[in-house]
Amino acid sequence: xxxxxxxxxxxxxxxxxxxxxxxxxxxxxxxxxxxxxxxxxxxxxxxxxxxxxxxxxxxxxxxxxxxxxxxxxxxxxxxxxxxxxxxxxxxxxxxxxxxxxxxxxxxxxx
Amino acid sequence: xxxxxxxxxxxxxxxxxxxxxxxxxxxxxxxxxxxxxxxxxxxxxxxxxxxxxxxxxxxxxxxxxxxxxxxxxxxxxxxxxxxxxxxxxxxxxxxxxxxxxxxxxxxxxxxxxxxxxxxxxxxxxxxxxxxxxxxxxxxxxxxxxxxxxxxxxxxxxxxxxxxxxxxxxxxxxxxxxxxxxxxxxxxxxxxxxxxxxxxxxxxxxxxxxxxxxxxxxxxxxxxxxxxxxxxxxxxxxx
Numbered sequence: 001x002x003x004x005x006x007x008x009x010x011x012x013x014x015x016x017x018x019x020x021x022x023x024x025x026x027x028x029x030x031x032x033x034x035x036x037x038x039x040x041x042x043x044x045x046x047x048x049x050x051x052x053x054x055x056x057x058x059x060x061x062x063x064x065x066x067x068x069x070x071x072x073x074x075x076x077x078x079x080x081x082x083x084x085x086x087x088x089x090x091x092x093x094x095x096x097x098x099x100x101x102x103x104x105x106x107x108x109x110x
Numbered sequence: 111x112x113x114x115x116x117x118x119x120x121x122x123x124x125x126x127x128x129x130x131x132x133x134x135x136x137x138x139x140x141x142x143x144x145x146x147x148x149x150x151x152x153x154x155x156x157x158x159x160x161x162x163x164x165x166x167x168x169x170x171x172x173x174x175x176x177x178x179x180x181x182x183x184x185x186x187x188x189x190x191x192x193x194x195x196x197x198x199x200x201x202x203x204x205x206x207x208x209x210x211x212x213x214x215x216x217x218x219x220x221x222x223x224x225x226x227x228x229x230x231x232x233x234x235x236x237x238x239x240x241x242x243x244x245x246x247x248x249x250x251x252x253x254x255x256x257x258x259x260x261x262x263x264x265x266x267x268x269x270x271x272x273x274x275x276x277x278x279x280x281x282x283x284x285x286x287x288x289x290x291x292x293x294x295x296x297x298x299x300x301x302x303x304x305x306x307x308x309x310x311x312x313x314x315x316x317x318x319x320x321x322x323x324x325x326x327x328x329x330x331x332x333x334x335x336x337x338x339x340x341x342x343x344x345x346x347x348x
Contacts, residue, residue: 061333
């Protein structure tokens with residue numbers, strides 16, 4: 001049997017403390033991504049604009065969730081809650097969107 | 111390797127913060143943080159309605175959204191984004207300080223978080239008043255960007271149909287940033303309360319769950335802004 005080099009993924013170590021340098025690195029990464037999103041907003045990629053902007057925002061949010069919010073070091077159940085929240089968020093936004101655009105636009109009253 | 115295999119050391123010593131209906135501090139902490147995550151999940155959906163409205167109207171009126179967005183100050187927006195990300199760093203450092211039992215660090219980093227949050231809200235106040243002040247009174251309303259009777263479409267170079275559409279952009283701007291700012295206004299006194307608890311020595315490396323939970327809340331508010339910033343300030347187009 002191989003000796004374990006770290007805590008098993010499904011079992012968070014008790015009193016696990018992430019080194020503070022990790023937070024500083026994540027902060028610098030977030031600053032860099034903020035600069036990136038502002039710079040690329042100066043170029044027009046047509047329909048890709050929103051994809052690029054959201055892609056960078058999702059990367060930033062993932063860093064915050066995984067490291068600042070400790071999701072990476074949390075029990076699996078936390079991941080289930082996050083996944084469920086994301087799924088319902090997508091249903092709320094995307095299915096509402098498809099409902100509007102499968103009907104005549106602009107919406108008429110009455 | 112199940113959860114039951116956890117060493118029972120905590121059980122033997124009764125920690126003063128341990129509630130009687132939990133097996134040990136670890137279980138108590140996981141229950142509390144799970145509850146906080148469920149709260150954050152519903153907060154996501156609470157904001158989700160506004161994001162849905164944004165997605166639908168931006169798709170319908172891309173030119174009006176670009177016009178409105180161009181009138182928001184990107185430099186101020188970028189600086190404020192960095193301030194808010196900085197406040198997330200100090201909040202993470204406060205949780206770290208609590209986890210290593212550094213009382214002064216916990217309090218100091220939480221106060222720094224409140225200070226940065228205050229700077230963000232101060233800048234937001236300046237941005238709001240710049241757009242709302244011209245709407246007041248009954249003289250000329252040049253520069254008024256508050257949707258309504260006094261809205262001045264010429265300020266954002268909108269004419270005809272887009273004069274109405276650009277008001278939808280500003281309705282979403284005020285609605286989304288306003289709800290975000292409200293979350294910060296709620297968060298600041300909570301952080302101050304927990305900082306006071308930390309100052310009185312209520313937390314230890316074994317038990318500092320309130321610091322962690324308010325941290326989760328603050329980071330969530332940061333994430334909302336991470337999306338609002340490009341969606342409102344950085345719309346590229348004509």
